[in-house]
Amino acid sequence: MIITGNFKDRQVMRKRITIKDVAQRAGVSYQTVSRVINNKPDVSDETRQKVLEVIEELNYRPSMAATSRANPKTNIIAMAISPYNEYLLYEGDPHLLRIMHGIDQALEARNFSLLLSTIHYTNENKIESRLLSRQVADGVIIRLSMQDRGETAKLLAEKGYPVVVLGYSNHPDIPAIRSDDENGGFTQTQHLLALGHSKIGIISGPEDDPATTKRRDGHERAMLSSGLDPSNTPVQPGNYTDESGYEAAAKLIKAHPYLTAIVAFNDMMAIGAMQCLNKQGIKIPEDISIIGYDDIADAERQYIPLTTIRIPSLDEGRQAVKILFDLIENRPIHSSKFILPVHLISRNSTTVPRKND
Numbered sequence: 223m224i225i226t227g228n229f230k231d232r233q234v235m236r237k238r239i240t241i242k243d244v245a246q247r248a249g250v251s252y253q254t255v256s257r258v259i260n261n262k263p264d265v266s267d268e269t270r271q272k273v274l275e276v277i278e279e280l281n282y283r284p285s286m287a288a289t290s291r292a293n294p295k296t297n298i299i300a301m302a303i304s305p306y307n308e309y310l311l312y313e314g315d316p317h318l319l320r321i322m323h324g325i326d327q328a329l330e331a332r333n334f335s336l337l338l339s340t341i342h343y344t345n346e347n348k349i350e351s352r353l354l355s356r357q358v359a360d361g362v363i364i365r366l367s368m369q370d371r372g373e374t375a376k377l378l379a380e381k382g383y384p385v386v387v388l389g390y391s392n393h394p395d396i397p398a399i400r401s402d403d404e405n406g407g408f409t410q411t412q413h414l415l416a417l418g419h420s421k422i423g424i425i426s427g428p429e430d431d432p433a434t435t436k437r438r439d440g441h442e443r444a445m446l447s448s449g450l451d452p453s454n455t456p457v458q459p460g461n462y463t464d465e466s467g468y469e470a471a472a473k474l475i476k477a478h479p480y481l482t483a484i485v486a487f488n489d490m491m492a493i494g495a496m497q498c499l500n501k502q503g504i505k506i507p508e509d510i511s512i513i514g515y516d517d518i519a520d521a522e523r524q525y526i527p528l529t530t531i532r533i534p535s536l537d538e539g540r541q542a543v544k545i546l547f548d549l550i551e552n553r554p555i556h557s558s559k560f561i562l563p564v565h566l567i568s569r570n571s572t573t574v575p576r577k578n579d
Contacts (some may be wrong), residue, residue, distance in 0.1 A: 238552050239282045248276040283379055299329055299546065300337045300359035302351060302374070304367030315462070316518035317488075317535050318365070321388060324539025325363060332547070334360075341374055343367075349374050354381060361546045363388060372396065384549035386542050390432040397545050399560040401533040403433045406564040407440025410485045410513050410531055413566055415448050417574045419483040419511060424457045425470040425495060427487045434459075437487050437515070456481070460491045467494025475502065482510055482575040489514035489521045489530055496524060496571070511572040527569035534562045 241259075245252040250269060257265050258273040265273075276282075301322065326336050337359055341351045353362060354377060361384040364375050372392040379385045379396055387398040414422055424441065427434035442452035456478045460466030467486060471494065474481060486492035492514030496506060504510055506526045514521055517532035541560065548555055 238549065238554070239280045240552050241282075244273065244276050244280060244282050247280065248273045283382060296358065296360050297333065298335045298337050298359045299325075299543070300339045300353055300362045301325060302339045302341050302353060302362050302364040302378070304341050304343075304365065304374075315490075316520070317516050317533065320535035321365075321539040321542075324536035325543055326539075327536070328540045328543035332543075341367075349377060351378075353378060353383070357382075359383070361385070361550050363542050363546060365389060366391070384546055386546045386549070388538065388542060394558045397549070397555055397558055397560065399538060399542050399545065399562070400433075401538065401562045402564050403436035404440045404443075406515060406531045406533070407437030407485075407487075408444045409440070409564065409566050410437075410515065411441045411444035412447075413513060413529070413568070414483045414485070414511060414572065415444060415450075417483075417511065417572060419575050420448075420450055421478075421481050421575075422455060422483045422485060423474045423478055423481045424455055425467055425474070425484060425486040425491045426457050426459050427462055429459055434487060441485065460487075460494075462488050462490055464490045464494035464497070467491030468498045469494075471495035471498040472502075475499070475504070483572070484510060484512045486512065486514050489516045489518045489528060492528055492530070492571075493520060493524060496526065496528070500525075507571050507573040508576070511575070513572055517567050521567075522569065524571075526571050529569045529572040530567050532565045532567045534564075538562055 241252045241255050245255045248255065250273060254265060254269065255273055258270050322336075329336050339351060339353055339358070341349060341364075343349060351374070352358060362378050363386050364378065365388045366372070366374060372387070375385050375387050375391055375396050376393055379393075385396050387396055389398065389400050391398040411422065424438070426438065441455065445452040445455065456474060458470035458473050460470045467490060470491065471484065474484065475498075484492075484495055486495055492512055495512055499506055499510060499512070506512055512528070514528050514530040515533070516535075517530045521528040521530050541562070545555065545560065
């Protein structure tokens with residue numbers, strides 16, 4: 223799998239500053255720097271202050287795996303998830319499970335173990351995690367909540383963890399990896415437009431999810447490229463579950479019975495929508511076409527196999543591990559954003575609209 227870097231925010235990430243860089247600038251040994259980092263008593267006040275000033279000047283963030291014997295290597299990588307992702311795991315979200323499988327495969331090849339750790343947010347918006355209270359891993363791969371735009375990743379990095387974000391992050395110094403949501407949304411709608419559909423409805427994800435925004439952007443670009451007004455597209459939000467897809471489809475069809483196609487922003491919602499349409503006696507794809515997103519295993523197993531967008535979930539997990547070990551081992555990283563390509567998988571749930579439509 224080839225990864226394409228997004229260089230809009232930063233063309234090249236600088237080489238990671240190491241403990242030896244700090245030692246050279248401060249004119250001391252790297253063991254002295256390590257003692258300062260670990261707050262050991264056998265360092266003069268003058269030397270300690272000098273080292274701390276250089277650490278601040280170079281914006282050095284020590285790796286917990288490399289600071290000193292006080293923080294020994296654990297051969298463990300943590301995957302930190304938010305309560306929303308805990309819910310997805312409970313529901314058996316295939317995309318998240320495949321990412322975790324990819325991570326575990328890559329770690330097993332390196333003889334590392336995977337630790338699943340949860341992140342919680344108090345009523346005062348304080349971030350709580352065992353990872354913040356003590357060193358339990360050599361690095362962290364984090365799946366943020368939709369409300370968290372990088373605050374947790376920043377806290378973990380400041381604690382000294384090498385960190386890679388799965389999804390979207392606002393911190394250019396913390397690498398993030400995700401699939402190409404904007405192009406995925408474009409491909410969904412472009413497929414339907416190529417079949418002759420123009421009366422298209424959307425079952426979107428939650429409005430505060432950046433992936434939803436990007437997929438909507440892709441839809442709008444496809445509509446505009448065909449001379450159609452995207453503001454005329456009816457949208458019903460879901461929460462990525464089949465139940466929400468069922469409810470959203472019922473609302474779309476009731477309010478807009480002229481629709482000939484539905485775009486769903488994940489396969490679970492598309493499957494729920496198919497159940498709703500089938501119950502109402504609406505034939506797929508003769509009466510209405512539907513396209514999903516993710517290409518989970520159940521997409522192909524439906525009574526009408528689902529046309530969808532395939533995202534490289536396993537590779538996302540594997541590549542996240544590769545990037546993380548580049549950080550751990552102080553190898554240069556040439557981008558802060560890694561975007562994986564997506565692909566259309568055409569099956570039987572989409573076809574040309576009826577001629578009288």
